[in-house]
Amino acid sequence: MRDRKIFVGRKIRAIRQEEGLTQAAFAARLGISTSYLNQLENNQRHVTAPVLLALAEKFSIEMRDFAGGDEDRLLADLAEVFADPAFGGQPPAPQDIQLVVQNAPALALSVLSLHRSLRQSGERLAELDDTIERSGVLVEPTPYEEVRDYFHYIDNYIDELDQAAETLADRLDATGSDRLAPLVDYAERRCGIRVMIETGADRAGTLRHYDEETRILRLHSRSGTATNAFQIAHQIGLVEYGELIGSVADRADFRSVDARAVCRIGLANYFAGAAILPYRRFLSAARELRHDLELLAERFGASIEQVAHRLSTMQRPGQQGIPFFFARVDRAGNITKRHSATKLQFARFGSACPLWNVHRAFEAPNGILRQQAETPDGRRYLCLATVVTKASAGFHAPVQTYALALGCEIEHARHLVYADNLDLARDTAFEPIGISCRICERPNCHQRAVPPLKQRLTVEPNHRGQLPYSF
Structure with missing residues (x-):
């Protein structure tokens, strides 16, 4: 498969404007002509490796900033949106969608938001083909959809929270796989939170309950050590780092109060995972153990789910996993x-x-x-x-x-x-x-449940293959 040409004119223009340089001055710093820079900024030419290296050297830019991860996600999301029958007519050509994503990402995100607003609130209960009906009824995205997309488009990495959680982990000075006792001690000594791990059927199903007046945090013994350690770290995040979590949620600029509340919980969960599995120690162990989930879980006293989730967040600039x-x-x-x-x-x-x-x-x-x-x-x-x-x-x-x-x-x-x-x-x-x-165009899939939305179907009454239609 040929290497994909990279068009990053918007990012190059943003770097130049942040530096306060004219095109001529910026081009001189990069060792290229002004006309070539103008073509790059307008996506008339793709960026080459020498230019990328010059950007990284002269302006301390991380190469990962030009990897196109956000553009790939936007392209995939927009392709699925325009395949929706609600739009009707001829869908835009792939190159047109790519042009919008490269030059006007805010417009692309607005299209996604508009598409969500067209969705009907529920699915038909008896719909076997799992196709979502659309109508003209305007509905807001659910708070969970807003928060899901927020984490999706930041690569599930929040540097300031991750750094703060790593600082907490260093203060705990936990050795071996025992994370619970140091967290209990820290919560009581530094945060004034009394931790009570209880038994009994009356607490069954309750992972965490915190009383703000008495500052008592109640957990259940059946949850297990890894889960209880996570819940204590979560509560420490809300109590000791609440302002930081709130500022991160505020910058996300959610459209509803509920979405902000859901995001605060998600951010506290992120903080807890980063505190139990601190970035540098966890990254070093992951490389040493060749990402063996069970060995990592044993070393850090965590669950397999916590370890797997944490591995998906290791994108700290300059120290990527x-x-x-x-x-x-x-x-x-x-x-x-x-x-x-x-x-x-x-x-x-x-x-x-x-x-x-x-x-x-x-x-x-x-x-x-x-x-x-x-x-x-x-x-x-x-x-x-x-x-x-x-x-x-x-x-x-x-x-x-x-x-x-x-x-x-x-x-x-x-x-x-x-x-x-x-x-x-x-x-x-x-x-x-x-x-x-719904959006897969493989013609010979033996497990296909529904036809692809973008393809015209052919039905032959005298012939039947794996599917009752072809496209």
Whole structure:
């Protein structure tokens, strides 16, 4: 597959304007002509490696800023939006969508927001094809959708919170896998929070309850050490770093009070994960242990889910880890958590691709499944999947079961223990997967549930293949 040409005129112009330089002065610093710079800024020429290196050297710009992660996500999201029948007519050409994303990303985000406002509040209960109906009724995006998109477009990394959590971890001076006792001591000594880990059926189902008047934090013993340590770190974040969390939420500029409240919880969760798995120590251990989830969980006294989630956030400038995607899926195929620092995109609506190995994890609950997968854009991934079960509160209590998905692009696979003995060079070793049936254009998928929205169907009454139609 040929290397993709990179057009970053908007970013180059922003750097020049931040430096307060004219095009002539900026071009001189880069060692290029003014006319060439003008063409770069207007996306008439693609940026070359020498220019990227000059930008990094002369202006201390991180190369990752030009990786196009945000543009790839916007392109995928807009492609799905314009495939919606609600728009009707001929959808824009891919090059037109790319032009909008490159030159007017704010307009692209506005289109996504407008599309959300066209969505109807619910799905038809009896709709077997899982197609979402649209109407002219204006509806606001849900608070969870707003917050999900916020974390999605910042690569799930918040530097100031991550740094503050790492400072807290250094103060705890926790050794070995015991994170609970140092957190209890810190909460009581520095924050004035009394931690009570209780037993009994009356507290079953309650992970955390904090009384602001008495400053008592009540947890349940059945939750386990890893979960209780996380909940204590969460509460410390809200109490001791509440202003910082609030300022981050304010800058997100949510359209509703509820979205800001949901985001504060998400930010406190982010802080807790970063405090239990501090960036530099965790990154060093991940590299040492070749990203073995079980060994990392054992070393830090964390859960597999906490470790997998944390791996998807390791994008600190200058100290990046492997870009991972992470998702949590229930038995019905609903994605209840999702973060991606990779080019892999998750379906915004409907179910995920049935060929993705995360669905098979429920059939093999005692191990980690591996899959070499290729998406329609030609990118290849090493996908991992495993099942986790939340602790139950007794025989009559319901049990929560989820499948976790974690993966990275195949170029990073050699750094994972899970790539051992896999043939990463053989084309036939990679299974074709997609984002969702609604926008996947693979013509020969044996698991297709619905036709792709952008294709005209052909129905032959005298011929039947795997599907009752072709396109």
